[in-house]
Amino acid sequence: MAIVTPRSQRWRLLATHAALIGFITLTMLPLLMIVSISLRPGNFAGGSLIPTALTLDHWKLALGIAVMGPDGQWQQPAFPVLQWIANSMKVALVSAAVALLLSVTAAYAFARMRFRGRGLTLDALLLLQMFPSVLALVAIYALFDRIGEWVPWLGLNSHWSLVLAYSGGIAQHIWLIKGYFESLPVELEEAAAVDGATPLQAFTHVLLPLAGPILAVVFVLAFLGAMIEYPVASVLLHDEAQLTLAVGSRLFLFNQRYLWGDFAATAILAGLPLTLLFMVTQRWLVSGLSAGAVKG
The missing domain is CATH 4.10.280 (MYOD Basic-Helix-Loop-Helix Domain, subunit B)
Structure with missing residues (x-):
């Protein structure tokens, strides 16, 4: 009918x-x-x-x-756009890898271990995440200026100083991975321990393979955040050849010299790596964002 x-x-x-x-x-x-x-x-x-x-x-x-x-x-080209994109990719990849390593190990400790001050530390991480990094620009500049006197490659105008600054913003990632770990049954690790696995082996061979989707989410978020971040990079980087794309793009729009066409082409060119990254990791992103929402 x-x-x-x-x-x-x-x-x-x-x-x-x-x-x-x-x-x-x-x-x-x-x-x-x-x-x-x-x-x-x-x-x-x-x-x-x-x-x-x-x-x-x-x-x-x-x-x-x-x-x-x-x-x-x-x-001739006015600015080294490809160099800026390469700088951004290098800083974003390294800082995302470091942030992922630090956040996944910290999240495992908070999710599986019980120690004094655990709840207070988690609350402190969440509270610190409420304040944007732009409020600490003066402290960041003074800190890396002093570090550069002792370790030049970690001082001002260095990509490694930018990586170190970006690697500190992992509170959100720790909470995200911690929630995912808590959704996984503890019996998996107990079964591995019965088979003779150490806690480190249970973490690397049992939990990490299951946490692939959420790790992909954290990596992409950290990578994207480092690619588009401007305030900290504008304070730490000075030389034109060392700039990231977010900082260097402002040079297209000086007073009486607005290069809108060049700026538009640069924006599309810079968006291609990000688009490719999302296309490659799309399957893990969807499953990672939805996983852990329901326990059991």
């Missing part, structure tokens, strides 16, 4: 689809505008969404390739 949909319900369905299409269009509009600006001649932010003329000059400059200017002279 055929099911006849009431007329009012069909209109609700059409209205829902129309609203969804409109929402997707509004969401994609900023990206389409950036693509359009990167393909227009000149460095203007205004204009129609569909450019009347197309050029790849902004993309070539972002890739470090000289282009022929309107006056017939060769125009």
Whole structure:
């Protein structure tokens, strides 16, 4: 027997689809505008969404390739964009790996071990996470300025100092992994102990393989946070060749020198590694964000 949909319900369905299409269009509009600006001649932010003329000059400059200017002279790239992207990738990868190592071991201790001050330490971590790092910029600068006098490669204008600064913001990751560990049954580790496994072996061979999805979530969050972070990087890095992309991008928008086209091409180019990372880790991200919500 055929099911006849009431007329009012069909209109609700059409209205829902129309609203969804409109929402997707509004969401994609900023990206389409950036693509359009990167393909227009000149460095203007205004204009129609569909450019009347197309050029790849902004993309070539972002890739470090000289282009022929309107006056017939060769125009060299204004900034080392690829170097900035490489710096950001290096800092983000190393800091994400360090943050993951520190947070997963700390989370295991808080989830499985009972010691004095455990609850107070967890509350303190949660409280410290409430204050943004921008409030400690003066202290961060003074600290690494003093460290640089003793260990130059950990002082100002060093990528390693930036990695060390980023590796300290792991309170959120510790709480996230701790909740996941607590959702796993303790009987798994007890069974491994019966078979002769040490606590370290049970952690590395039993818990870590099961925690793959949440570890992927933490790594991606730490990587993304390091890629887009600006305040701390702007204080610690000074030389143009040492800058990360988030700090170097501000050089495109100086007074009386707004390079909107070059900036748009750089933004899209910088988004490609992040998009690739999300595409590769999408399966683990979905399972990691949903896992641990229900115990048992």
